[in-house]
Amino acid sequence: MLKNKVKVFRIKNGLSQKELSFSVGVTRQTMSLIEKGEYNPTINLCLRICYRLHKTLNEVFWLDEEEFKHEESQR
Amino acid sequence: MLKNKVKVFRIKNGLSQKELSFSVGVTRQTMSLIEKGEYNPTINLCLRICYRLHKTLNEVFWLDEEEFKHEESQR
DNA sequence: TTCTTAGGTAAATTATATATTACTTAGATA
């Protein structure tokens, strides 16, 4: 399951959904769905969001799934 | 412009396109286009690729654009 | 020669990210 901290970092940057979404070139509705975790955004958009929030991909997006909690399970 | 090091890390892990793509649940064609930088994959797929290659998002994907080379230009 | 693997690519299709429009609630303010 895809997790993210967009909302937390957006508020820390003093931005509204409207401001952040305009700043990265998407609609407020899209940003709302991303924050709620109901979207699987493209990496390009994720990078634009991260740069705007002065954060890195690793800090903002991650997968929270059993299969990924044990990195050596495959291979 | 979206850049990535998928091909480099895939080879370092001793994987063919076929093996990596099957391992993360996409087709070989999709992986080929991602490696060539002609796709803007979803963050979920990027994360699965990274975990499979034992790398982080920050190590594999980034934007190479003028507007993102100067982080303080906006705001 | 033939056969297999690895990889590039193109066309058509499907799935889904994103946009558009619009309605809603809640809080702050005049």
Place this chain on the structure above:
DNA sequence: TATCTAAGTAATATATAATTTACCTAAGAA
């Protein structure tokens, strides 16, 4: 009472990520 901003959400439409099928080249092995 308005009126404004912020945010959630739903329906429909559009753009594009990803699939499917198929063809190609190159290299190595039988």
